[in-house]
Amino acid sequence: MNHTPGPFPLKITQSDDFFVIITNQGNHYAKTFDPTAAHLIASAPDLLEIIRALLPHASNEWERLDDLVHRGSRESENAATELDNLIDRAHKIVAKIGGKL
Numbered sequence: 099m100n101h102t103p104g105p106f107p108l109k110i111t112q113s114d115d116f117f118v119i120i121t122n123q124g125n126h127y128a129k130t131f132d133p134t135a136a137h138l139i140a141s142a143p144d145l146l147e148i149i150r151a152l153l154p155h156a157s158n159e160w161e162r163l164d165d166l167v168h169r170g171s172r173e174s175e176n177a178a179t180e181l182d183n184l185i186d187r188a189h190k191i192v193a194k195i196g197g198k199l
Contacts, residue, residue, distance in 0.1 A: 160185060
C-alpha cells in the first residue's frame with residue numbers, strides 16, 4: 099500500500115464539492131465527498147504524536163504484565179498478549195508512514 103509523504107495538512111476547508119488542504123508548502127486540492135476522510139488526513143500528525151507518546155507507557159505496562167505472567171497470573175497473560183499485539187500494530191503504523199519513534 100502506498101502512502102502520501104508529508105507535508106501533512108495544517109488545515110482543511112470545504113468549498114462546494116471539494117476540500118482545500120492547506121499545508122506548510124501551499125494549498126492542495128482534494129475532490130472528495132467524504133469529510134471524515136479529509137478530517138482524518140488533517141489529524142494524521144496529531145495521531146502520530148499520540149502513538150509516539152503512548153508507546154513507551156504501553157511497553158512499561160507490558161513489562162509489568164509479563165512479570166505477573168511469570169508469577170502465574172492467567173488474566174495477565176491474556177492482557178499481555180493483547181497489549182503486545184497492539185504495540186506491534188502501533189510500531190507497524192509508524193513504520194508504514196515512514197515515521198520514527
